[in-house]
Amino acid sequence: xxxxxxxxxxxxxxxxxxxxxxxxxxxxxxxxxxxxxxxxxxxxxxxxxxxxxxxxxxxxxxxxxxxxxxxxxxxxxxxxxxxxxxxxxxxxxxxxxxxxxxxxxxxxxxxxxxxxxxxxxxxxxxxxxxxxxxxxxxxxxxxxxxxxxxxxxxxxxxxxxxxxxxxxxxxxxxxxxxxxxxxxxxxxxxxxxxxxxxxxxxxxxxxxxxxxxxxxxxxxxxxxxxxxxxxxxxxxxxxxxxxxxxxxxxxxxxxxxxxxxxxxxxxxxxxxxxxxxxxxxxxxxxxxxxxxxxxxxxxxxxxxxxxxxxxxxxxxxxxxxxxxxxxxxxxxxxxxxxxxxxxxxxxxxxxxxxxxxxxxxxxxxxxxxxxxxxxxxxxxxxxxxxxxxxxxxxxxxxxxxxxxxxxxxxxxxxxxxxxxxxxxxxxxxxxxxxxxxxxxxxxxxxxxxxxxxxxxxxxxxxxxxxxxxxxxxxxxxxxxxxxxxxxxxxxxxxxxxxxxxxxxxxxxxxxxxxxxxxxxxxxxxxxxxxxxxxxxxxxxxxxxxxxxxxxxxxxxxxxxxxxxxxxxxxxxxxxxxxxxxxxxxxxxxxxxxxxxxxxxxxxxxxxxxxxxxxxxxxxxxxxxxxxxxxxxxxxxxxxxxxxxxxxxxxxxxxxxxxxxxxxxxxxxxxxxxxxxxxxxxxxxxxxxxxxxxxxxxxxxxxxxxxxxxxxxxxxxxxxxxxxxxxxxxxxxxxxxxxxxxxxx
Ligand code: DGJ
Numbered sequence: 026x027x028x029x030x031x032x033x034x035x036x037x038x039x040x041x042x043x044x045x046x047x048x049x050x051x052x053x054x055x056x057x058x059x060x061x062x063x064x065x066x067x068x069x070x071x072x073x074x075x076x077x078x079x080x081x082x083x084x085x086x087x088x089x090x091x092x093x094x095x096x097x098x099x100x101x102x103x104x105x106x107x108x109x110x111x112x113x114x115x116x117x118x119x120x121x122x123x124x125x126x127x128x129x130x131x132x133x134x135x136x137x138x139x140x141x142x143x144x145x146x147x148x149x150x151x152x153x154x155x156x157x158x159x160x161x162x163x164x165x166x167x168x169x170x171x172x173x174x175x176x177x178x179x180x181x182x183x184x185x186x187x188x189x190x191x192x193x194x195x196x197x198x199x200x201x202x203x204x205x206x207x208x209x210x211x212x213x214x215x216x217x218x219x220x221x222x223x224x225x226x227x228x229x230x231x232x233x234x235x236x237x238x239x240x241x242x243x244x245x246x247x248x249x250x251x252x253x254x255x256x257x258x259x260x261x262x263x264x265x266x267x268x269x270x271x272x273x274x275x276x277x278x279x280x281x282x283x284x285x286x287x288x289x290x291x292x293x294x295x296x297x298x299x300x301x302x303x304x305x306x307x308x309x310x311x312x313x314x315x316x317x318x319x320x321x322x323x324x325x326x327x328x329x330x331x332x333x334x335x336x337x338x339x340x341x342x343x344x345x346x347x348x349x350x351x352x353x354x355x356x357x358x359x360x361x362x363x364x365x366x367x368x369x370x371x372x373x374x375x376x377x378x379x380x381x382x383x384x385x386x387x388x389x390x391x392x393x394x395x396x397x398x399x400x401x402x403x404x405x406x407x408x409x410x411x412x413x414x415x416x417x418x419x420x421x422x423x424x425x426x427x428x429x430x431x432x433x434x435x436x437x438x439x440x441x442x443x444x445x446x447x448x449x450x451x452x453x454x455x456x457x458x459x460x461x462x463x464x465x466x467x468x469x470x471x472x473x474x475x476x477x478x479x480x481x482x483x484x485x486x487x488x489x490x491x492x493x494x495x496x497x498x499x500x501x502x503x504x505x506x507x508x509x510x511x512x513x514x515x516x517x518x519x520x521x522x523x524x525x526x527x528x529x530x531x532x533x534x535x536x537x538x539x540x541x542x543x544x545x546x547x548x549x550x551x552x553x554x555x556x557x558x559x560x561x562x563x564x565x566x567x568x569x570x571x572x573x574x575x576x577x578x579x580x581x582x583x584x585x586x587x588x589x590x591x592x593x594x595x596x597x598x599x600x601x602x603x604x605x606x607x608x609x610x611x612x613x614x615x616x617x618x619x620x621x622x623x624x625x626x627x628x629x630x631x632x633x634x635x636x637x638x639x640x641x642x643x644x645x646x647x648x649x650x651x652x653x654x655x656x657x658x659x660x661x662x663x664x665x666x667x668x669x670x671x672x673x674x675x676x677x678x679x680x681x682x683x684x685x686x687x688x689x690x691x692x693x694x695x696x697x698x699x700x701x702x703x704x705x706x707x708x709x710x711x712x713x714x715x716x717x718x719x720x721x722x723x724x725x726x727x728x729x730x731x732x733x734x735x736x737x738x739x740x741x742x743x744x745x746x747x748x749x750x751x752x753x754x755x756x757x758x759x760x761x762x763x764x765x766x767x768x769x
Contacts, residue, residue, distance in 0.1 A: 047125070047134050049154035049161065050074055054306045056152060056161050058091055060123040060136045066091040066150065068186050071161070072249070073308045089186040089274050092138060092150050092165065094118045095179070101272045102264065104165075104279055106179035108288075109143055114178070116140040118148065130156050130325070145171025145293075160321040162256075162301045165281075172293040180289065181262075182281030183302035187251060190275035191241035194265070195311065197232035197572050202560040202593050204541040205232055205572035207655050209243055212267050212276065219263040220283050224494025224511055225423070225457060226542030233261035233545055234576045236311050237278070243311055245650055246695065250307040252314040254576055255280045256326070257300035258547040259515030260287065286497065288508040297512075300547060311575070312695070316647050319578035323645065327549045327581050328526075333644060334533075334554060334580055334611045335415060336633055337367035339487070342561055342587050342615035346373035346382050349397045352617075353405050359618035361412035363626065364633040368409045369417035369487060374398060378430055384491075385452030388424040389431030391472050406482055417485030417533070422472035423518070424492060427454040431468075438465050440510075442498040450492030457492050460517035461510065462501035469521050477529055485533040487556070490543065515547075522551040535583060544573060554583050554611055561587030561615070562594040563606040564681055564758060567654050567662055570610055579666070580644040584610035586629075588620065598758050600625045601711045602679070604632040605760035609664065609677050611644065612636045628711070635709040639675045639764055642666050646675070649695035660684065661739075667696040671726075672767035674703070680739040683756035689740045693733035694765075697726035701767045708762035717761055723768060736761050 045061040046069070057069040057077060068091035070080050080086055090098075094105040096115030108114045118138040126133050133153040140146040149166040163183035169175050192212040196219055197205040205228075219235060221227045234254035242248050255261040260283035269275045280302040291297055303321070307313035323330035338360040344352050348370055357368045373394075376387030380394045393401050402418070409416040425432050425439060427449075432439070439456040441447035449455055458465045477483060499510050506513075525534075536548050537556035544555055555577070558569045566584065573582055584607040589597050600621075607613065612633070621629060636643075646666030654662035665676040678692055697703065704723045707716035717738045724734075739759045 045123070046077065047123070048077055049132060049134060049152055051154050051156065051159045051161065053308070054154070054159045054161060055080075056154060057086070058134065058136070058152060059088075060120045060134075062120050062122065064120055065118070066120050066136050066138060068184065071185065071251070071304070072306055085188060087186055087188055087274055091184055092118060092148065093184065094140070096142070102266050102277055102279060103179065104181035104184050105148060106177075107140075107146055107167075108176040108178055109145075110173035110175060113143070115142060116146065117142055121147065132156070145169055145173075146175065155321065155325070158321040158324060159305050159307070159317040160303055161305075162303045164299045164301045166296055166298045167291060168296045169291040169293055174290050174292050177289040177291055177297065179284045180282060180297065180299055181279045182255065182299040183253070183279060183304070185251065185253065185278040185304060186274040187237065187239065187276040187278065188274060189239040190267075190269060191239075192267070192276050193238040193241065193243040195236040195243055195575065197234065197575065198230060199569070199572070200229050201539045201542070202558060203565070204229070204558045204560075204569050205544060206568060207572040207575060209655075212237065212265055214267050217265040217267070220285065221261045222283065222285065223542075224260060224497060224514060225490055226493050226538040227258065227260060228544040229493070229538070229542040232576070233257065233263060233280070235263055235278070236314055236575065237276070238311070245312045246310040248310055250311050250314045251278075251304060252307070252311070252318060252576070253278065253280060253302055253304045254318070254546060255300060255302050256546040257282060257515065258518055258543075258545065259283075260285070260511050261545070282512060286508060287511045289512055290506055290509055303546070312650055315575055315650075318576055319648060322546065322549070322578050322581065326546050327578070328551060328553050330578075330580065331645065332553075333640060335366035336364070336636060337369050337417065337485070337613040338365050338618065339369040339371050339585060339613060339615045341371035341419075342585070343617040347397075348373035348394075350400060350404070353398075354408060355619060356617065357405065357408050357412060357414065360614065361414055363618060363630045364637070365414060365614070367415040367417055367485060368405075369419065369485060370402070370405065371419040371487065372421070372489070374402065374418065376429070379428065383452065385454050386426045386428040388421055388426040388455060389429040391420065391422075391475065402480065406480060410482070415484035416482065417487060418476065418483055419487040419489060420472055420476070421489040421491060422469045423458050423460065423490055424450075425456055425458055426452070427456070437500050438462060438468070440494065440499060441496040443500060448495040450495070455492050456496070457494060459499050459501050460521065461499050461513045466517060466521050470524050473525050474528065477532060483532065485535065487535045487537055488552070490538040526551055541569070541573065544577060549581065554581050557582045557584060557610065560591075560593055562591035562596050563587075563598045563603040564596065565591075565594055566606050567679060567681075570606070571650075571654055571662065571664075574648060579610045579648065582610040583613060584608075585613040585615035588616040597755070600628050601632070601709070602758040602760045604629070604709065605677060605679065605762055608632070608636050608639070608643065608762065627713070628709070631713060632709045639708055639762070642668050642673050642675045647696060651676075651692050651695065652690055654679075654681070660687065661690045663690075663692045665694060665696070671696070671698040671701065672769070674765040675708070676763040676765065678736055678739060678761045678763070680759045681757065687740050689735045689737060691733040691735055693731070694726075694729040697730055697765070698767070699725070699727035699730060701726045703729065703765040704768055706764045706766070708764050719763070729765075
């Protein structure tokens with residue numbers, strides 16, 4: 026049963042005591058604003074769901090300028106800074122009118138603010154609340170009603186005053202093969218920023234998301250938390266102010282487009298809509314905040330977010346550019362024999378002048394490589410189908426190499442300054458195409474359109490992007506609009522994606538940016554999943570997947586089993602651990618299956634079959650984090666998923682490195698029905714028919730949650746499993762997956 030259905034009926038967004046106080050509520054959150062005509066728009070409250078009178082009585086209401094502009098209180102943080110054509114950059118915003126609208130699951134308050142100093146400027150700020158998940162979102166629309174251009178120098182989406190002077194911040198940082206590391210720090214005094222600056226692979230280095238624990242702690246199951254994320258394909262910026270003296274509330278968060286190098290010239294009679302910034306408030310810790318974001322993502326933001334995703338084999342880590350027909354054919358057959366559901370040909374399948382044999386050439390020439398695939402890709406598609414599988418293919422359509430037919434024909438299509446040598450990307454010869462150029466937009470659309478027209482039975486596309494926007498100069502935009510580029514690049518990409526989705530609403534498209542470089546919800550209305558990381562070391566991936574899942578749900582995150590030896594960390598990790606780590610998200614494989622020995626093949630087939638059994642819970646269940654790999658001794662981690670009815674759950678437990686005589690951890694489960702009894706079953710034990718001791722036991726949800734379990738096998742120094750060869754000789758990397766099924 027959907028436990029939000031009943032509450033959803035109670036959701037109202039209504040005029041309250043004062044006709045100009047607006048209350049927007051989700052099932053468990055409330056936002057209050059005052060919008061008196063001719064006055065400043067005031068933010069009053071955001072927190073747990075509450076009656077206005079109660080909140081007023083508690084003294085928890087604030088009266089903070091909900092959308093401050095530079096000009097009236099210049100030392101305080103401002104959301105808007107607009108330069109008029111005569112150079113005046115002061116504004117005073119007052120409410121002109123306000124309006125409530127309700128569409129499916131969403132109630133929106135729109136408030137039009139007019140600049141009393143400049144009649145040409147008005148800003149519409151929008152606040153929306155969902156009735157089926159605890160998410161509110163904010164954004165702003167800037168209108169230049171005059172004839173002359175104006176320049177938006179700061180144009181934030183959201184302003185969130187917080188009545189706590191003791192916040193603890195969770196943020197993510199990382200880079201290629203080391204994405205989204207979680208760090209938790211006291212919110213620094215003064216100003217702190219999370220800014221993304223790379224223009225295209227916008228989630229490398231920083232992620233435009235945060236969580237704040239409000240009472241001096243940020244815990245999993247208790248303490249109030251506000252989490253937020255900027256939903257934008259371009260550079261984002263979140264500002265935190267921890268300086269009550271300046272701003273009148275202890276803490277302030279603002280977020281939206283990164284204004285750095287992005288003065289946006291808005292022509293007369295035109296407008297710019299800023300991206301949405303999404304927030305959730307949780308009374309019971311960051312676990313609840315995560316689940317609210319995941320629920321929203323699956324239902325409202327991630328394309329086809331409630332559909333089951335296939336187990337696939339991607340050719341990249343197995344053969345890299347060597348996508349010869351023979352290799353592809355073998356991999357397809359071998360993966361089908363393991364129970365695979367899709368084969369994806371990665372980079373290397375295209376180009377003839379020269380063929381794409383390495384990362385230095387040929388991007389832009391999307392014709393099939395005759396040398397490697399003399400019979401084209403039709404036989405590969407048919408072979409996949411004949412083996413009961415689907416077929417997918419890789420592209421990197423926003424890019425070009427100097428050594429390509431495309432560049433020779435259209436050198437003017439790239440982003441670069443005309444007067445000096447650009448900074449090149451991968452291989453020293455890669456450049457980003459100038460997506461602001463309509464001809465380039467047609468070309469990029471055509472890459473997808475041509476493929477899907479020629480092969481309508483391509484089920485899946487991997488859309489890669491391996492270059493940052495290093496050369497922020499457009500040969501298409503006029504000089505005076507160059508600082509619009511970061512924003513216009515993102516808007517142009519969105520335009521292309523909308524066009525693709527209008528024609529191809531169903532094709533599954535995975536987003537990739539050298540791994541998880543585009544982990545941002547702004548992309549996700551157009552993509553069904555994201556390649557989380559190129560990191561093939563399963564232990565390393567626990568940290569990455571854990572970091573990502575603070576904000577992004579398991580079914581959005583692709584996780585593939587690589588070979589035993591990870592060339593990126595030079596660690597050997599046994600096959601069971603590798604499968605158990607990848608199985609916490611959307612499972613796939615990325616290796617040459619024929620290189621597995623017989624015992625490993627047997628294990629892989631069993632693990633894939635078992636994943637299909639637990640998949641509905643893993644891909645759609647609610648996430649509960651039990652033991653963090655980032656905390657404590659860091660030698661264990663554990664998490665679980667529980668389905669909506671709480672009658673099925675799947676628990677993942679990992680012991681990382683081995684230490685002699687190490688003690689076990691108690692894993693206290695969460696999210697179960699305390700009154701239900703659950704039978705436990707080990708999923709895909711290392712040796713078939715020999716599960717861990719707890720498998721087969723029936724225990725109440727209450728005891729599982731209050732007392733927890735220990736899995737002694739996890740701390741044992743194992744005897745060698747000869748069948749799995751040298752990889753099994755070490756004691757590191759033990760893992761167990763348990764399925765819990767309610768006894769009815
Ligand atoms: C970077 C991606 O992250 C990899 O998975 C792979 O697709 C390569 N690009 C191909 O060049």
